[in-house]
Amino acid sequence: MNLRLNLLPWRERQRLVELRNFRLVFLGSLFAAFVVVMLVDRFAHLRLKQQAAAGLQRQQQLQSLDGQVARLEQLREAHAGLRRQVDALGALRSSQQGVPQLLMEIELAMPHGMQLTRLDVQGDRLQINGLAVSPAVLAQFMRDLQRSPILLDLELKHVLARAGGDAFSLVARVVAS
Incomplete structure (x- = not known):
């Protein structure tokens, strides 16, 4: 067994001070790392909540736009139906214009x-x-x-x-x- 003897007590005190300083720096670094990790985690959660809120808002906007698109499609279909009716009425009107002339020709004959x-x-x-x-x-x-x-x-x-x-x-x- 080999024991190491330190004959100078000031060296022992210096070693203990360095050991204590190392422990303090280590604990401080560990605490600072913990604080940084907690802050990053907190910011990540905050950013996640913001993204979820923005996604929800975009989803609501999309639903609103989908409703508007559906109403627009209904209006387009109604417009097309009305256009078909107007065209059919125009065709009827044009075919009716010949009826009075036809009746006049028959009456004259x-x-x-x-x-x-x-x-x-x-x-x-x-x-x-x-x-x-x-x-x-x-x-x-x-x-x-x-x-x-x-x-x-x-x-x-x-x-x-x-x-x-x-x-x-x-x-x-x-x-x-």
């Missing part, structure tokens, strides 16, 4: 002794049913209708002799004016 019982317009097809007092009146009516610029392909479908006159059915194609 109707001779005395003729009675119409049915007038049916479906698309570009016209069907006229009526009663004529004689075949000559019916022939005159057909000649006058053939002169009309809006009626094409006039065709007599059938004629039935009755007591009050001849029942007839005519078909023609209507052209837009």
Whole structure:
């Protein structure tokens, strides 16, 4: 066993002071490191809370924007529906503009002794049913209708002799004016 003897007491005191200083510096460094770690942890938690709050706020903004987009889509669909209705009404209006002219042409072509019982317009097809007092009146009516610029392909479908006159059915194609 080898014991080390220190014959100078001031060296022992100096060694103890250095050991105490080392312990103080070590404990101080350990405490400072602990404080730094705690501060970093606290800042990290604070930053995490801020990011969570910002994420929640962005989520709410996205939900609000999604609601606005949904309302915009509904408005677009409603606008498209209204546009289709306006177009359909325009088409009806344009097809109705020819009806008064068609009725005027039929009225001008109707001779005395003729009675119409049915007038049916479906698309570009016209069907006229009526009663004529004689075949000559019916022939005159057909000649006058053939002169009309809006009626094409006039065709007599059938004629039935009755007591009050001849029942007839005519078909023609209507052209837009």
